[in-house]
Amino acid sequence: MLSIYHFDDSGPDRTCTCVNVSPFLSFCDVCLRLPLFLRWEEEKCTDGSKWRFLEHKGPVFPPPYEPLHARPYQAMKLSPGAEEVATFYAKMLDHEYTTKDIFRKNFFKDWRKSKITELKKCDFTEMHEYFKAQPEARKQMSKEEKQVKNECILQEYGYCVMDNHRERIGNFRIEPPGLFRGRGDHPKMGKLKRHIRPEDIIINCSSQDSVQPKAPPGTRWKEVRHDNKVTWLVSWTENIQGSIKYIMLNPSSRVKGEKDWQKYETEEVLKKCVERIRAQYREDWRSKEMRIRQRAVALYFIDKLALRAGNEKDEGETADTVGCCSLRVERISGKDYIHYYNKVPGEKSVRQSKYNIELILKEEKTSILNKHLQELMDGLTAKVFRTYNTSITLQQQLKELTSPDDNIPEKILSYNRANRAVAVLCNHQRVPPKTFEKSMHNLQTKVPVIKIAISHLNSDRREKETALCSMTYCLLLSSLHRCKKWGVPIEKIYNKTQREKFAWAIDMTDEDFEF
């Protein structure tokens, strides 16, 4: 039974009561009122509001910098600010980032508000050693001491009250300052991510009846607003890309759970009409209109290759990564493309129309594509295809790989193998972590016979990781179903966080379920 919250208007302290009811029951069998999910649905909230009451304590700021009085540059004394920025670099000395020119250049540019002229002449090793020793020092602090401290902060700042429910907040801590780590060859890597002050913070909460969060002594918030059309509690603008950051609720919360449920339902609808959509885009490959051909091939890639949509981005400002709609001709002839291409035998009409492919990917825009998808099916967007195909593949694989006589470990193994198939579809590829390579090396030198096992180990690891990261909803339900059917403990497949997030799905799975 799923724990669905219901309103408890009688309580003096506005906390919720959890009652075990199925989301498909009309009424809670204890208080005889509608469960929250359904009530929300019932009352429709057509104005698009996400909540009626919201109260929280605001964010937790990182502790202020404590100067070390270190002198990494020719014994020169640094201001506390300059010294702090230096510590960010010193902490990363072991990281590959600090070997990259762009990283160093950006860091140095932001740091040299001081009179330091050459990075090469700086010696960060002393500071580096200091920080390396920190985990040791922290270990000295007693375990309970740490836990109690953390627990207090969590209890005070880690929860909010939204519509009578005490809900867990996802990230209630402000991002600490540091050096920006972009992904890939990011042109801004190494730039200083500055301190966020209360004056940068926008608070969102109820206007009446709620206690508003207090800014730290001697400071004030940038703004306090009362916007119940959004779900965030706190926001600020980050200084590297100028984008907005938010504090929002935990995945186990009502607002997030409802969203997930909705997505699951969209997948269900797609299942019913996917063949129609496929037939249509195949036909569109031969359209007289170029735009339609473009659209159809883009859609084909998204469907067949589980590509992401991939929006246009500012060149020179952002990471160098690509998706379907931003694929360019030069990339198509490149290795990446061949790599994908080889995985798609058949569908000759796409392959033969070289002319198609070149234009399509160059000019098709995500927004246009999404508009088209919306016409094909209500709620359909590019990424729904990705999750849908993931689900279907997993389900098929599970069916193929599992036999009723398997014992539980065998069933867990086949689950992991099925996940590998899913990973292939999504083209997940990960570099094994460095520590892994190292331990592999040790194995190889010690016991040569073990070599044979190495490839297995390697793939097992990937399967596990994939199991953790390719969570979608039909996929989720079909694997939950399998657990129930074969008596595999759910705990063996999903960890605590995942089980909390998908409490609603775990409950609605029964043995007859099939995606």
Added chain:
DNA sequence: CGTGGAGAGTCAGCCGTGTATAA
């Protein structure tokens, strides 16, 4: 009507930490 940009929300990889397990 199309487009660009801001805002909101989701996804996913990395990494530190704590714990289980092996040596």
Added chain:
DNA sequence: CTTATACACGGCTGACTCTCCAC
């Protein structure tokens, strides 16, 4: 029993998707 290694977990945050609205 102690120490070292492996592993799992969860927090963090950059990247991405999608929507909406002003122009």
